[in-house]
Amino acid sequence: MRTREDKNYLEEPFTSYGRYSYADYLTWDIEGMVELIKGKVFRQAAAPRLNHQKISFTISGKLYEFLKGKKCKGFSAPFDVRLPVHSKRNNEIFTVVQPDICVVCDSGNLDEAGCIGAPDLVMEILSPGNNKKELQNKYEVYEESGVKEYWIIHPEEQTLMIYTLKDGKFIPSKLFTSGEVIASSCIEGFQLDLDEVFEDLGSV
Numbered sequence: 001m002r003t004r005e006d007k008n009y010l011e012e013p014f015t016s017y018g019r020y021s022y023a024d025y026l027t028w029d030i031e032g033m034v035e036l037i038k039g040k041v042f043r044q045a046a047a048p049r050l051n052h053q054k055i056s057f058t059i060s061g062k063l064y065e066f067l068k069g070k071k072c073k074g075f076s077a078p079f080d081v082r083l084p085v086h087s088k089r090n091n092e093i094f095t096v097v098q099p100d101i102c103v104v105c106d107s108g109n110l111d112e113a114g115c116i117g118a119p120d121l122v123m124e125i126l127s128p129g130n131n132k133k134e135l136q137n138k139y140e141v142y143e144e145s146g147v148k149e150y151w152i153i154h155p156e157e158q159t160l161m162i163y164t165l166k167d168g169k170f171i172p173s174k175l176f177t178s179g180e181v182i183a184s185s186c187i188e189g190f191q192l193d194l195d196e197v198f199e200d201l202g203s204v
Contacts, residue, residue, distance in 0.1 A: 022082055022093040033078060037137045039094040044127075051155040051201045052125050056100050058197055059123065063103065066190050072105040072120065080114035081122075083145040088116055095141050100125045103187055118145040120186045125153045139163070143170045148186040158198040 019039030028034065033044040048056070056076060063074040081102060082088075083095040093116075102119035104110055109117040122142055124134045134152060142150050143165065150163040150170060159177045163170035164185055176182050178198050184190045 019094065021091045022096050023091040025096055026090065033098055035098055036094060036096040037141055042137070048125075048127055049155075052100075052127050054200055055125050055153060055155055055197055058200075059101055059192065062192060062196075063101065063190070066187075067103070071107070072103050072187060073107075073110070074101065074103045075115070076101050081119060082114065082116045083118065083141055084116065085144075095145075097138060097141070099123065105187075118142070118147045120147070121149045121151070121184060122147050123151040123153065125155060127155075139170070143168075149184060153197075155198075155201060158194075158201065160194060160197075 020036055020041055021039070022036065025034070025036055030043070032046070035042045035044075060074065060076045067074050077098045077100050079098055079102070081097050081099060082093050083097065084093045085095075086092065099119070099122045101123040102115070103121040104115050105120045106117070109115050109119075124138060126134055139150065143163075146165065146168075148165050150165075152161045152163070154160070157177075159175050160182065161175055162173040162182065164173070165171075176194060178194050181191055181193045183192075
């Protein structure tokens with residue numbers, strides 16, 4: 001295995017060096033966000049952009065107020081979500097992601113390390129350079145692991161797409177945009193006004 005002393009260790013894609021597990025992940029001391037998807041490493045060196053953070057803060061605030069006193073709990077990145085396939089042993093978990101926002105309704109999936117198992121709702125906010133990861137790689141593991149709803153938010157286009165799990169496959173919604181109020185099918189009663197989500201983008 002490559003070590004931190006190897007100057008190429010943190011260079012993209014550094015996925016060709018082998019298949020890594022959550023046990024490996026726990027030994028790393030790396031600046032920036034690192035995710036494992038089916039044993040491959042994906043690293044985001046730069047912090048999220050301004051519009052990304054505005055959207056995340058707005059939605060997180062709405063979820064916080066809505067979920068008060070309810071069994072479902074909301075979390076925002078950085079927050080490790082481990083998605084085991086056959087075993088929950090650290091050395092046999094090969095997908096560890098950090099969704100921008102997620103909601104977990106089964107308290108049995110929560111521990112001190114984060115979430116182990118599929119959250120009910122996952123939201124990812126696209127950023128330049130990570131679109132393929134969110135739209136392809138994460139889409140696949142979220143679908144396979146049983147995430148009930150996957151929301152993808154595009155700040156530049158000011159759009160939102162919802163993928164709802166039915167019979168093990170994600171079914172896409174229409175493309176939502178400003179002026180619409182959307183509702184979650186798995187977090188009963190939660191609605192989001194996209195005018196409020198996108199209203200302040202572009203200003204400092």
